[in-house]
Amino acid sequence: xxxxxxxxxxxxxxxxxxxxxxxxxxxxxxxxxxxxxxxxxxxxxxxxxxxxxxxxxxxxxxxxxxxxxxxxxxxxxxxxxxxxxxxxxxxxxxxxxxxxxxxxxxxxxxxxxxxxxxxxxxxxxxxxxxxxxxxxxxxxxxxxxxxxxxxxxxxxxxxxxxxxxxxxxxxxxxxxxxxxxxxxxxxxxxxxxxxxxxxxxxxxxxxxxxxxxxxxxxxxxxxxx
Amino acid sequence: xxxxxxxxxxxxxxxxxxxxxxxxxxxxxxxxxxxxxxxxxxxxxxxxxxxxxxxxxxxxxxxxxxxxxxxxxxxxxxxxxxxxxxxxxxxxxxxxxxxxxxxxxxxxxxxxxxxxxxxxxxxxxxxxxxxxxxxxxxxxxxxxxxxxxxxxxxxxxxxxxxxxxxxxxxxxxxxxxxxxxxxxxxxxxxxxxxxxxxxxxxxxxxxxxxxxxxxxxxxxxxxxx
DNA sequence: GGAAGAGTGTGCAGTTACTGCATATTTCTT
DNA sequence: AAGAAATATGCAGTAACTGCACACTCTTCC
Numbered sequence: 001x002x003x004x005x006x007x008x009x010x011x012x013x014x015x016x017x018x019x020x021x022x023x024x025x026x027x028x029x030x031x032x033x034x035x036x037x038x039x040x041x042x043x044x045x046x047x048x049x050x051x052x053x054x055x056x057x058x059x060x061x062x063x064x065x066x067x068x069x070x071x072x073x074x075x076x077x078x079x080x081x082x083x084x085x086x087x088x089x090x091x092x093x094x095x096x097x098x099x100x101x102x103x104x105x106x107x108x109x110x111x112x113x114x115x116x117x118x119x120x121x122x123x124x125x126x127x128x129x130x131x132x133x134x135x136x137x138x139x140x141x142x143x144x145x146x147x148x149x150x151x152x153x154x155x156x157x158x159x160x161x162x163x164x165x166x167x168x169x170x171x172x173x174x175x176x177x178x179x180x181x182x183x184x185x186x187x188x189x190x191x192x193x194x195x196x197x198x199x200x201x202x203x204x205x206x207x208x209x210x211x212x213x214x215x216x217x218x219x220x221x222x223x224x225x
Numbered sequence: 226x227x228x229x230x231x232x233x234x235x236x237x238x239x240x241x242x243x244x245x246x247x248x249x250x251x252x253x254x255x256x257x258x259x260x261x262x263x264x265x266x267x268x269x270x271x272x273x274x275x276x277x278x279x280x281x282x283x284x285x286x287x288x289x290x291x292x293x294x295x296x297x298x299x300x301x302x303x304x305x306x307x308x309x310x311x312x313x314x315x316x317x318x319x320x321x322x323x324x325x326x327x328x329x330x331x332x333x334x335x336x337x338x339x340x341x342x343x344x345x346x347x348x349x350x351x352x353x354x355x356x357x358x359x360x361x362x363x364x365x366x367x368x369x370x371x372x373x374x375x376x377x378x379x380x381x382x383x384x385x386x387x388x389x390x391x392x393x394x395x396x397x398x399x400x401x402x403x404x405x406x407x408x409x410x411x412x413x414x415x416x417x418x419x420x421x422x423x424x425x426x427x428x429x430x431x432x433x434x435x436x437x438x439x440x441x442x443x444x445x446x447x448x449x450x
Numbered sequence: 451g452g453a454a455g456a457g458t459g460t461g462c463a464g465t466t467a468c469t470g471c472a473t474a475t476t477t478c479t480t
Numbered sequence: 481a482a483g484a485a486a487t488a489t490g491c492a493g494t495a496a497c498t499g500c501a502c503a504c505t506c507t508t509c510c
Binding site: 167 | 311335342347348351354355357380382383384387388393401402418422423425426427428
């Protein structure tokens with residue numbers, strides 16, 4: 001029994017090779033101007049292998065999707081005492097997405113590529129959106145742990161979904177800030193600032209909560225195309 | 226000089242034909258199981274024409290992207306007296322995206338297709354995200370109209386961006402609700418309920434604003450893949 | 451140490467969305 | 481009716497992605 005596993009090491013090597021090749025090519029030519037074939041040639045693997053590893057062209061830049069949060073993590077989130085669902089959930093998602101990949105160089109290079117290719121940021125967000133249902137379920141475990149019942153409060157379903165939708169938006173913001181902001185600021189610090197921003201925005205609104213859509217419906221008259 | 230323009234009428238006809246063909250096919254076989262060629266055959270146009278009209282396969286289901294809000298609309302948004310930036314901006318976006326297409330049948334059919342194909346909802350959101358920069362600019366016009374200066378308040382840039390990010394999330398939620406919710410509920414009503422939900426979620430959090438990330442950094446120990 | 455078995459790499463052929471370009475057809479203008 | 485402008489189409493090509501069959505390599509277990 002190999003203590004480490006030659007297989008695993010090889011696997012890690014190819015993965016890293018493809019990754020490096022892709023990132024370097026993207027840095028040099030721009031993500032949109034490189035093809036999967038170029039990456040394959042540069043990393044000396046077949047196209048098929050490339051897709052076996054990363055599944056898509058974006059995948060190699062955005063990184064492999066981590067496995068969903070463990071039951072432990074979900075449990076920890078569900079049992080937190082506070083009422084800050086949004087903040088706690090965001091913390092969970094950030095840990096899920098961002099706390100990995102120890103290689104600082106790669107992280108840095110990824111950043112640069114994504115920064116030069118706004119479309120990639122959107123794809124990142126879209127990729128996250130595919131877990132919407134699972135996320136909603138996670139939020140629900142928290143509500144249940146707090147004794148809030150789905151049957152008793154019909155809005156609870158909507159509330160969970162809104163938490164997730166908001167989180168997706170905020171995550172997009174956070175990712176974006178991580179690119180441009182001083183890399184010194186830790187992610188959790190960034191998150192805290194984001195939450196503060198949200199409060200500033202929404203609290204402003206909570207005082208004159210009344211007038212929302214002054215015109216009942218008036219902009220109908222617009223020419224098409 | 227033709228009062229109406231034969232050209233325009235023909236154009237509208239082909240567009241409608243393609244649209245109908247696409248939606249019907251999607252309803253029958255599912256969006257993922259139809260090809261652009263099938264749509265073209267069914268609507269008797271060349272593939273090239275299809276792409277001339279809709280640009281992409283999603284485009285024909287999601288509808289043509291409306292032109293950005295007019296300067297008038299932006300101005301109206303900028304000059305609104307209240308402090309509810311988020312609500313007002315959401316109203317603007319909803320008007321931009323949703324207040325068009327008088328044909329109820331088509332709207333209904335679209336709904337069904339999108340409902341059956343969650344991926345389409347994400348693409349819709351992604352498509353909207355491409356206007357992020359323009360949206361941020363719009364929010365800024367409002368801040369400027371209110372005398373808030375970018376130079377004086379360095380966080381203003383971030384605040385505008387956060388408004389847009391949040392809006393994207395909320396719009397995703399709204400679109401989703403429009404699918405499942407009783408079609409009776411008007412969109413503006415839905416929006417109002419959404420804003421209320423946001424307040425419920427964020428106000429809960431504003432009281433115990435302190436404890437955010439209890440564990441400083443501990444989940445590092447996770448096996449990869 | 452060698453055979454069986456599981457995991458990996460690769461070639462190939464095919465599908466599908468999408469684009470540029472040249473050209474034909476149709477409608478509008480005057 | 482002629483020329484300009486818009487529209488429709490065919491064609492050829494690119495690039496991402498998939499399924500499948502087969503070869504190769506590491507692991508395991510006797």
